[in-house]
Amino acid sequence: MLHTSDVHLGAYDSGSMELRERLHDTFRGVIDVGRRERVDFMVIAGDFFDNARVREETLKYAGEQLARLERPTVIAPGNHDHVGPGSVYDRYDLEAAAPGLRILRTPEGESVTVDGLSVDVWGRAHTEQDPKFTPFNDMPARGESAWQIGAGHGHFLHPRALLHHSFHIRAEHLEASDRDYIALGHWEQLTRVAAGPRTVAAYSGAPEPLGHTQSVGGRVLVVDLMEDGSVRLTAHSVEESPAIDHDDLPFLEGIAPDVH
Numbered sequence: 001m002l003h004t005s006d007v008h009l010g011a012y013d014s015g016s017m018e019l020r021e022r023l024h025d026t027f028r029g030v031i032d033v034g035r036r037e038r039v040d041f042m043v044i045a046g047d048f049f050d051n052a053r054v055r056e057e058t059l060k061y062a063g064e065q066l067a068r069l070e071r072p073t074v075i076a077p078g079n080h081d082h083v084g085p086g087s088v089y090d091r092y093d094l095e096a097a098a099p100g101l102r103i104l105r106t107p108e109g110e111s112v113t114v115d116g117l118s119v120d121v122w123g124r125a126h127t128e129q130d131p132k133f134t135p136f137n138d139m140p141a142r143g144e145s146a147w148q149i150g151a152g153h154g155h156f157l158h159p160r161a162l163l164h165h166s167f168h169i170r171a172e173h174l175e176a177s178d179r180d181y182i183a184l185g186h187w188e189q190l191t192r193v194a195a196g197p198r199t200v201a202a203y204s205g206a207p208e209p210l211g212h213t214q215s216v217g218g219r220v221l222v223v224d225l226m227e228d229g230s231v232r233l234t235a236h237s238v239e240e241s242p243a244i245d246h247d248d249l250p251f252l253e254g255i256a257p258d259v260h
């Protein structure tokens, strides 16, 4: 699968034309990685869009690119592209533009089975700016499909984390999830995080970080669901840099996350 998040499409819709185009190009690069690596599906772990007022052309562009993957996509909305009144997802019929697209629209959490695959993706949709929102506490048991993926958008708590951030994700939540892989969004930095012995969990980081302090950004994760039940990650650059193998990925240490 391809895992991306924090694309923030439309972030510059009312500003610089050059930055706007660059962000569009970056997402095209994400789709190019997915096509080149022949992924079976994609998960976008929140903040696909920057806000609910992005231009109509940006919505149309997003639909075109999602369709260009020619594989199903599951979107777990984040704090910038929340569901509920005024949601960006109610402005334009993305599902019609991109066959196989599923948007997780339930704040309490819902599971979807990816078209044609034995893969379930569970996640909770952000509603408008509820700071008490927690993406992963009290998850339901695994579903029926062979592979169980969680997708969520929030702030992983660790000793170096700033506790005032919202949307808390705790290592215990991920350990208790009993999922194979947890696709995280909200941090601009690519990093794996602790999730117990059973589960691999990672932030893909933003393909085009809005902040400038990230140690590793500008990447997208290819997640290999292996025949032996293990999960291997490879971080691909959306530009020209070489890929980073699973064992060389940053593992939380030393990261002061940029969140949006």
Ligand SMILES: [Mn+2]
Residues within 6 Å of the ligand: 046, 047, 078, 079, 080, 153, 185, 186, 259, 260
């Ligand atoms: Mn966010």
